[in-house]
Amino acid sequence: MAEPRLATGLWVSAYRRRLDLAGIPAFVTARGDETAGAVLVKVATLDGAARVFCRRYDFASDTRRWEVLREGPEGDCDEAVSRECRSDPDLWVIEVEDRAGRHLLDGEGLG
Numbered sequence: 001m002a003e004p005r006l007a008t009g010l011w012v013s014a015y016r017r018r019l020d021l022a023g024i025p026a027f028v029t030a031r032g033d034e035t036a037g038a039v040l041v042k043v044a045t046l047d048g049a050a051r052v053f054c055r056r057y058d059f060a061s062d063t064r065r066w067e068v069l070r071e072g073p074e075g076d077c078d079e080a081v082s083r084e085c086r087s088d089p090d091l092w093v094i095e096v097e098d099r100a101g102r103h104l105l106d107g108e109g110l111g
Helices: 008-021 074-087
Strands: 026-028 040-044 049-058 063-073 092-097
Touching: 008 040, 008 092, 040 074, 049 074, 063 074, 063 092
Parallel strands: 040 092
Antiparallel strands: 026 092, 040 049, 049 063
């Protein structure tokens, strides 16, 4: 039986709260569909580099997991995010700023 999905707006609020509790700054830079919008997480390490994560479905394991969509210079990552936003108006974008590159996406309940 499929696992029930949490509304995206609620997931984003919970994720931002977890980041806040860990002292990791995060900002919602694009608000998508409250119920079923996809989410991109850009992690900027404040040295000119970044990584962009997206959640993908893994058919082999029947699970969703976070994967790196783009990695490298922050400008290249910003362009990748812009392209995704142009093709999906329901997309949420969360920008995380952490010198160590922490994002907490591998934490329990965030997959």
